[in-house]
Amino acid sequence: MIKLEKIKSTPIPTLKRLTRYLSVIHQLKESKTDYISSTEIANIMGLDPIQVRKDLEFTGISGFPRLGFKIDDLHFAIKEILNWNNTEDAFLVGAGSLGQAILGYDRFKSCGLKIIAGFDINPELIGKKISNIEIYHINKIPNLIKRLNVKIGIICVPASSAQDVVDLMVDNGILALWNFAPIHVNVPSDIIIENAQLSQSLGILTHKLAEKIKAY
Amino acid sequence: MIKLEKIKSTPIPTLKRLTRYLSVIHQLKESKTDYISSTEIANIMGLDPIQVRKDLEFTGISGFPRLGFKIDDLHFAIKEILNWNNTEDAFLVGAGSLGQAILGYDRFKSCGLKIIAGFDINPELIGKKISNIEIYHINKIPNLIKRLNVKIGIICVPASSAQDVVDLMVDNGILALWNFAPIHVNVPSDIIIENAQLSQSLGILTHKLAEKIKAY
Structure with a gap:
């Protein structure tokens, strides 16, 4: 097991790039590559090598002269920063089409997230298992958050009920x-909220495409 | 119809915030509010009012003294920057659980995106309709991209086949x-690529949660 130095607080843009490096490093690990340099990562991803080197400093591991970083070490260290070597239990609320896709999305397990229960108000879903995860009525949330000490909630309900569901989960810990x-929800300042930002990503794409088409 | 001034090139961070303002403005529009100031938007969203004012300058519209911006104008102008007042046709490749959720996600229609066909290699899916969108074999992609002049491709295939599907779509226009x-794919520099970044968003969440738990 590698030893990690004390890690500095990692800026958000660095965290975002680290998740992207991880997907490249994961591919290299699968293809049995042993070492990679920050310059090689930069070339693969079309990024500035200086940027990549600075980002990788946050992992606290050092490369070997001429060889670069040991892939296994880098893989472990980035997952450590993201806390993906551990697994946190999560509840998912809203088992409609998007919620069901997320329940079935195996990959989150390698990203530190294990969804242990789903919640909905649709009587046709309650009591069923989706991708082997049981769906309960939303009114079970308060009791189960406390009993199972769950810390992460995934919100997949329609915009109109998102704030109510968020309030219910926050009130219960x-x-x-x-x-x-697809809505802005308010939470107390000590609660962590991340928006999945599908529409942000789509907005950048459609904006750039319009610019490109205008330029023709 | 409001008149839009010549719009400056909009930075990516501004585009991201504009999509978030749009969701607040959309809620206000539904609740029949007529005017909003940049300060009010900043308060609702917990952002710096100066930042919000600067971002809204990119819309090219002016607020009214004491009233602020006309909600309808702001709504239209932000959608114009994102190119969401128009609709672009798109193909989706990979009609598994995530692909099916996206095919059924009505909301993208209001974000300028209309998925007109899906593609897969699974014989059980080909010829079927999912959320009223027909699924074709992947080998129809080259012909249909050209015939229907489709400009946007949505990639929902597994990591192992993503690069091949991307190459096929790029080669055909x-x-x-x-x-x-969940993989880094290479595209020529003139092709627009946006990663949906689910794992980036999750990485930020799990990192912050780990920091929070450590601080207890």
Whole structure:
């Protein structure tokens, strides 16, 4: 096991790039590559090598002269920063089409997230298992958050009920929310909220495409 | 119809915030509010009022003294920057659970995106309709991109086939790609690519939660 130095607080843009490096490093690990340099990562991803080197300093591990970083070490260290070597239990609320896709999305397990229960108000869903995860009525949330000490809530309900569901989870002790509802929700300042930002990503794409088409 | 001044090139961070303002403005529009100031938007969203004012300058519209911006104008102008007043046709490749959720996600229609066909290699899906969108075999992509002049491709295939599907679409004239595959894909520099960044968003959440738990 590698030894990690004391890690400085990692800026958000660095965290975002680290998740992207991780996907490249994961591919290299699968293809049995042993070492990679920050310059090689920069070339693969079309980024500035200085930027990549600075970002990788946050992992606290050092490369070997001429070889670069040991892939296994880098993989472990980035996952450590993201807290993906541990797994946190999560509740998902709203088991409609998007919620069901997330329940079935195996990959989150390698990203430190294990969804242990789903919640909905639709009687046709309650009591069923989706991707082997049981769906309960929303009114079970208060009791189960406390009993199972769950810290992460995933919000997949329609915009109109998102704030109510968020309030219910926060009131019962949830610490972090991942919001897929296409709406701004308010939370107390000590609660972590991340918006899944699908529409932000789409907005950048459609804006750039319009610019490109105008330029023709 | 409001008149838009010549719009300056909009930075990416501004575009991201504009999509978030739009969701607040959309809620206000539904609740029949007529005017809003940049300070009020900043308060609702917990942002710096100066930042919000600067961002809204990119819309090219002016507020009224004491009233602020006309909600309808602001709504229209932000959608104009994002190119969400127009609709672009898109193809979706990979009609598994995530692909099916996206096919059924009505909201993208108000974000300038209309998915007109899906593609897969699974014989059980080909010829079926999902959320009223027909699924074709992937080998129809080259012909249909050209015939229907489709510019946007949505990639929902597994990581292992993402690069092949991206290459196929780029070779046949797609201009912009929205990538949901959890992998880095390479595209020529003139092709627009946006990663849906679910794992980036999750990485920030799990990192912050770990820091919070450590601080207890």
